[in-house]
Amino acid sequence: MQGPESVAALVDDLARVGYLADEGTATAAWLAWRTSRPLLLEGEPGVGKTSLATALAQVLGRDLVRLQCYEGIDASAALYDWDHPRQLLHVRALEAAGGVDADALEHDLWSRRFLLPRPLLRSLEAPSVLLVDELDRADDEFEAFLLELLSDFAVTIPEYGTVTAEVPPLVVVTSNRTREVHDALKRRCYYHWVEHPDLERETEIVRRSVPEADAALAAGVARVVARLRDEDLLKAPGVAESIDWARTLAALGATTVEPAAAARTLGAVLKYREDQQRVAAHLAELLAEPA
Amino acid sequence: MSLAPAAGPAAGPDLTVELTGLADALRRAGVDVPVGGARAAVVALAALAATEDGEPSRGATYWAARLTLCARPDDLTVFDEVFALWFDRAEWAGDVRRGVTLPTYRDVPVPGDQADAGDVEVASAPPTASRLEVLRQRDVAALDAGDRALVAHLLERMAHRPAYRRSRRTRPGHHGRVDLRRVVREAVRTGGDPVHWPRRQRRPRPRRTVVLLDVSGSMRRYAETYLLFAHALVRSQPDAEVFSLGTRLTCLTRAFRSSDPQRSTDEVARRVVDWSGGTRLGEGLAVFLDRWGRRGTARGAVVVVVSDGWERGDATLLGEQMEQLHRLAHRVVWANPNRARPGFAPRTAGLVAALPHVDAFVDGHSVAALEALTDEIAGGRRA
Numbered sequence: 176m177q178g179p180e181s182v183a184a185l186v187d188d189l190a191r192v193g194y195l196a197d198e199g200t201a202t203a204a205w206l207a208w209r210t211s212r213p214l215l216l217e218g219e220p221g222v223g224k225t226s227l228a229t230a231l232a233q234v235l236g237r238d239l240v241r242l243q244c245y246e247g248i249d250a251s252a253a254l255y256d257w258d259h260p261r262q263l264l265h266v267r268a269l270e271a272a273g274g275v276d277a278d279a280l281e282h283d284l285w286s287r288r289f290l291l292p293r294p295l296l297r298s299l300e301a302p303s304v305l306l307v308d309e310l311d312r313a314d315d316e317f318e319a320f321l322l323e324l325l326s327d328f329a330v331t332i333p334e335y336g337t338v339t340a341e342v343p344p345l346v347v348v349t350s351n352r353t354r355e356v357h358d359a360l361k362r363r364c365y366y367h368w369v370e371h372p373d374l375e376r377e378t379e380i381v382r383r384s385v386p387e388a389d390a391a392l393a394a395g396v397a398r399v400v401a402r403l404r405d406e407d408l409l410k411a412p413g414v415a416e417s418i419d420w421a422r423t424l425a426a427l428g429a430t431t432v433e434p435a436a437a438a439r440t441l442g443a444v445l446k447y448r449e450d451q452q453r454v455a456a457h458l459a460e461l462l463a464e465p466a
Numbered sequence: 467m468s469l470a471p472a473a474g475p476a477a478g479p480d481l482t483v484e485l486t487g488l489a490d491a492l493r494r495a496g497v498d499v500p501v502g503g504a505r506a507a508v509v510a511l512a513a514l515a516a517t518e519d520g521e522p523s524r525g526a527t528y529w530a531a532r533l534t535l536c537a538r539p540d541d542l543t544v545f546d547e548v549f550a551l552w553f554d555r556a557e558w559a560g561d562v563r564r565g566v567t568l569p570t571y572r573d574v575p576v577p578g579d580q581a582d583a584g585d586v587e588v589a590s591a592p593p594t595a596s597r598l599e600v601l602r603q604r605d606v607a608a609l610d611a612g613d614r615a616l617v618a619h620l621l622e623r624m625a626h627r628p629a630y631r632r633s634r635r636t637r638p639g640h641h642g643r644v645d646l647r648r649v650v651r652e653a654v655r656t657g658g659d660p661v662h663w664p665r666r667q668r669r670p671r672p673r674r675t676v677v678l679l680d681v682s683g684s685m686r687r688y689a690e691t692y693l694l695f696a697h698a699l700v701r702s703q704p705d706a707e708v709f710s711l712g713t714r715l716t717c718l719t720r721a722f723r724s725s726d727p728q729r730s731t732d733e734v735a736r737r738v739v740d741w742s743g744g745t746r747l748g749e750g751l752a753v754f755l756d757r758w759g760r761r762g763t764a765r766g767a768v769v770v771v772v773s774d775g776w777e778r779g780d781a782t783l784l785g786e787q788m789e790q791l792h793r794l795a796h797r798v799v800w801a802n803p804n805r806a807r808p809g810f811a812p813r814t815a816g817l818v819a820a821l822p823h824v825d826a827f828v829d830g831h832s833v834a835a836l837e838a839l840t841d842e843i844a845g846g847r848r849a
Contacts (some may be wrong), residue, residue, distance in 0.1 A: 180517060181517035181518075182514070182517070198525065198529070199529055199532075202514070202526070202529040202530075202533070203529070203533050206510050206513060206514070206529075206530070206533065209513050210509060210510065210513055212506070217538075217539065220761075245634075246633065246634070246671075247633045247634030247635045247671070248634075249634075249635055257647060257650070259646030259647060259649065259650050260646070262650045262653075263646075263649065263650055263653055263660075266650070266653050266654060267653075277654060277655070280654055281654055284650065284654065311761075311762065312762065314671075315704060315705075351761045351762070352539075352757070352758070352761060353758065353761040353762025353763050353765075354705075354707070354762070354763060355538070355717075355719070355720065358498075358500065358501075358537070361500055361537040362500040362501055362502055362503075365506075365510070365533040365534060366533060366534075366536055366537050366538075367533055368536075368539045368542055407752075409755075409756070409760070409790075410760070
């Protein structure tokens, strides 16, 4: 099997595509790949759960197939659907051309050419990284349905037959914990809780994502965001917010997180009016360099 | 490092023994270790060890075990403690978490149950319809043991119905979009001409019910009643969530999964560490909204707060959090066991702050009141 030989090799590979993984995240991802067991990621919004899947696809040279879950998602949205309008046209065309053999027509209609693969089926058809995003939004029935697919990486389409993955997809499932994911699913996955990156790593992430930002600006943004996460906020900023903020500040020409620019751009980090008000009141204190 | 060396990548017996032992230790410490977790840990560690020289490192062992034996963030602190103790062979404490005892119905004989009938006189008298009716109206805090057992049975059998909303899923029906799949199937028989147009319509889906249960000292006499109420709710609505609010917030839903109410209440007792303590509703609510509510648990749900509104903390905070909750939830219902008392007026600072952000303020002292509450949850009053 080609790919990263060890956890350390995966850390390097991920860094090369711009994802700075800590030991736990890298170990989890490496094991998921090596032992073909899905990876369930939980953690605060914005810690990089989704971008891990993107980075893994790049590292492994596979397609990223993304399935965004929502309430009411069902098999036809997630797995496959039939192209009914084309099927109808096909029937009429044959009819117009003269007598049709009903059995042959039946066979024709439910063949691959009228099958529309949705993310799950696509992930079985070619080597891929399958990202099942925000599984907690889908309902129980969908979770049960997914379970079946994850246990043998195969699906049966009644009119068509069974599709089995030649190369099992590397499956990354994310959850924001709006509800507890079922035990049956957890039992099949590696469970990893993703933490916010530490100061050093976040600085590095910001520097890589926003090359136009000054080194001092990147470090400053990481420091202030880390402090904001300790504040009592409705929504603590994630890594994405750090990057946004650094980009915004850099665009304004700032080389450090200076009070005037920070106050004007607070909306890039804090997405609730209440949070902005609370922080604006003692912004200077937050921005102060450590003694 | 006291982990017994495993020879080569194959998981030696010692490694298996160590990881199985760790899994057991975690279970004793209250972690719900997934079934098959220990085996998965051995597989993971073997895979990691194959890339290292010599015996598996402590880091590899830690991650192989953590990724397979834990399944929720609350487990992780316990895991770290247990892992350190297990592998450092320090004094191993059998009980990492102290159990808390809760008053229970266990010793109360169930009416009609021959095996238990006996020492409590009331139990041997079959309940008559009129006596049940009286019981339904009585304040549950003032009942004797026999009556409480009867009430427990009424609560367990209570008809919990969820509220409904329309969903994106469909089923065959008379309205809605044309079901093309069926049109195609029938067109094969008719040579391409759709004879009739079957349709699919949206299917109503139950709304989630979320119960936030005040377990502070002032609510003590109602706690058992509401635990039984919550148990019946979780058993009949798979989506429902129950949390306890006291000095901290605890998610109780999993504790109620058992079909046996007694086992459920025991499990709740084990989980709730702030039983009969003070009340900091505002802070608890803030934690709920932060960790669960805003992410989706409260979104579009029917949220029931069960509390007498005795707030020891800052009532302003409670008001702010209730306002947030009201914006997220479909409906917010506040049930107060004291509301039915003669001369009651919502004058406590907590209630004054909270009530403007509530859709319904209802009684919560008797079986009848709780029946009315189930109607309130379902969104329509019983005719």
